Amino acid sequence: MANITWKMEDGSEISADVKDGLNLMEAATANNVPHIEGECGGCLSCATCHVFVDPEWFARTGEVDDIEDTMLEMTDVEREDNSRLSCQIIASPELDGLVLHVPEPE
Amino acid sequence: MAAPVVIVGAGQAAASFISRHVALGNAEPLLLIGEEPHPPYQRPPLSKKYLLGELERERLFIRPLDWYAEQGVETRFDTRVDAIRPGDRQVITSTGEAIDYDRLILCTGSHARSLPAEMGGALPGVFTLRSIADIDRMAPEFQGGRKLLVIGGGYIGLEAAAVARQLRLEVTLIEMADRILQRVAAAETSDYFRKLHAGHGVELREATRMCRLLADDGRVCGAELESGEIIDADLVLVGIGGSPNIELALAAGLDCDNGIRVNTLCQTSDPGIYAAGDCCSFSRDGQQIRLESVQNAADQGDLIARVLAGEDVSYNALPWFWSDQYDCKLQIVGLNLGHDRTVVRPGASESSRSVWYYRGDRLLAIDAMNEPKSYAFGRKIIESGKNPAPETVADPATDLKALAMG
Numbered sequence: 001m002a003n004i005t006w007k008m009e010d011g012s013e014i015s016a017d018v019k020d021g022l023n024l025m026e027a028a029t030a031n032n033v034p035h036i037e038g039e040c041g042g043c044l045s046c047a048t049c050h051v052f053v054d055p056e057w058f059a060r061t062g063e064v065d066d067i068e069d070t071m072l073e074m075t076d077v078e079r080e081d082n083s084r085l086s087c088q089i090i091a092s093p094e095l096d097g098l099v100l101h102v103p104e105p106e
Numbered sequence: 107m108a109a110p111v112v113i114v115g116a117g118q119a120a121a122s123f124i125s126r127h128v129a130l131g132n133a134e135p136l137l138l139i140g141e142e143p144h145p146p147y148q149r150p151p152l153s154k155k156y157l158l159g160e161l162e163r164e165r166l167f168i169r170p171l172d173w174y175a176e177q178g179v180e181t182r183f184d185t186r187v188d189a190i191r192p193g194d195r196q197v198i199t200s201t202g203e204a205i206d207y208d209r210l211i212l213c214t215g216s217h218a219r220s221l222p223a224e225m226g227g228a229l230p231g232v233f234t235l236r237s238i239a240d241i242d243r244m245a246p247e248f249q250g251g252r253k254l255l256v257i258g259g260g261y262i263g264l265e266a267a268a269v270a271r272q273l274r275l276e277v278t279l280i281e282m283a284d285r286i287l288q289r290v291a292a293a294e295t296s297d298y299f300r301k302l303h304a305g306h307g308v309e310l311r312e313a314t315r316m317c318r319l320l321a322d323d324g325r326v327c328g329a330e331l332e333s334g335e336i337i338d339a340d341l342v343l344v345g346i347g348g349s350p351n352i353e354l355a356l357a358a359g360l361d362c363d364n365g366i367r368v369n370t371l372c373q374t375s376d377p378g379i380y381a382a383g384d385c386c387s388f389s390r391d392g393q394q395i396r397l398e399s400v401q402n403a404a405d406q407g408d409l410i411a412r413v414l415a416g417e418d419v420s421y422n423a424l425p426w427f428w429s430d431q432y433d434c435k436l437q438i439v440g441l442n443l444g445h446d447r448t449v450v451r452p453g454a455s456e457s458s459r460s461v462w463y464y465r466g467d468r469l470l471a472i473d474a475m476n477e478p479k480s481y482a483f484g485r486k487i488i489e490s491g492k493n494p495a496p497e498t499v500a501d502p503a504t505d506l507k508a509l510a511m512g
Contacts, residue, residue: 022165029169030169030173032128032173032176032177037125037404039401039404040428041150041151041400043428043435044435044478045426045428045435045437045481047482066478067435070481070482071478073483073507073510074486
């Protein structure tokens with residue numbers, strides 16, 4: 001279990017306890033986090049679950065592989081150094097307290 | 107109380123419509139009616155991870171079951187709608203109940219074509235693949251050592267063949283056309299997947315017609331080919347395409363043409379009725395087309411929510427699609443309809459390449475096999491209306507990112 005917080009650009013927040021093994025795109029849609037769509041179900045084809053990871057947490061969210069790195073080029077809001085596709089971040093106790101910033105497309 | 111917006115059919119299009127409606131803060135009440143006992147779920151993993159047993163059922167659900175009530179959306183699953191009465195703005199359920207609607211949204215999807223019963227299509231051991239129930243019936247039969255015959259070399263048949271090989275079944279796949287994927291892809295893409303499946307031990311037979319399935323003791327045991335040859339099988343998967351579910355719409359007098367005809371607002375010939383996803387057809391580049399894809403269902407559902415909220419939008423989304431087979435990730439962007447030329451861009455390894463489709467000088471679509479850069483940057487290139495010369499993209503030295511951003 002990990003408590004995850006999504007912070008929106010308008011300052012609002014959503015927090016939820018996420019079961020180990022779920023990915024954070026699934027967790028976001030289950031908890032009604034806006035702007036996280038996950039149309040492809042987490043198979044790295046749509047880039048609609050883009051988040052910015054709080055910098056102090058970034059390294060702990062795991063490696064960005066080549067496919068994710070490429071797909072991050074297609075996000076609506078341009079990627080930054082701390083960008084991830086949240087379908088590739090898997091909940092685990094080490095991520096308890098993780099903060100994700102949700103970009104808002106124009 | 108005002109009649110709700112009623113959504114008939116609980117699939118991807120319905121879930122996307124509801125998600126956008128809720129996100130836009132639209133207060134109009136919603137009622138979702140679905141024939142299956144489940145809330146809207148993702149269908150693509152059915153022929154992949156769900157069939158492999160790697161994904162539990164709840165993780166297929168696009169939103170958790172409780173989510174709908176939490177958003178104030180009324181749901182009735184396990185409920186079939188038998189008729190629409192557009193004059194009364196009502197739908198009639200199979201139990202005879204009349205339900206008023208303010209606007210109606212048809213997300214009735216498509217069904218898998220089956221073989222006629224005269225050909226053995228109704229025999230025990232013969233399956234089609236479209237729903238959770240289909241997989242739940244079929245999965246226990248997917249056991250190592252058994253013989254699977256797949257009829258039809260489209261994406262569903264190929265994905266199921268891949269899963270079957272991973273589970274160590276013996277797999278024969280027959281395709282009546284000259285090549286697998288003939289209807290949807292260029293010969294170069296067919297060649298790639300033929301080689302992939304042959305390399306994983308699938309016996310793949312193209313230009314092969316079947317006359318009938320054979321039964322032993324009331325259960326399918328094989329197929330007789332036109333050549334007279336018999337292929338033994340313990341189970342048969344029929345993957346010969348899908349047909350739109352348009353019976354309700356036809357009976358209600360809505361215009362249909364290989365799907366419920368909709369305009370760029372996803373509105374049918376009755377302005378109070380909209381349609382989205384596999385069940386509808388629409389005009390694109392002067393042709394009436396129908397797409398069976400998550401992208402199309404999701405984007406059309408999303409669009410209808412925006413239309414109802416008064417946004418000035420129209421449907422013009424760029425199609426995209428994917429398929430996973432063994433360790434190959436196929437990603438497709440664009441529509442290759444009407445292409446007259448293809449070029450292949452080699453990838454970094456033997457198992458990666460992309461096929462680029464052109465009509466004249468215009469870039470239409472890309473099939474990217476283990477080649478996400480071609481997909482991601484190709485999508486940007488198509489979206490921006492650029493048409494790089496075929497020779498340019500076929501040259502592996504060309505930097506696609508520079509082409510996309512330039």
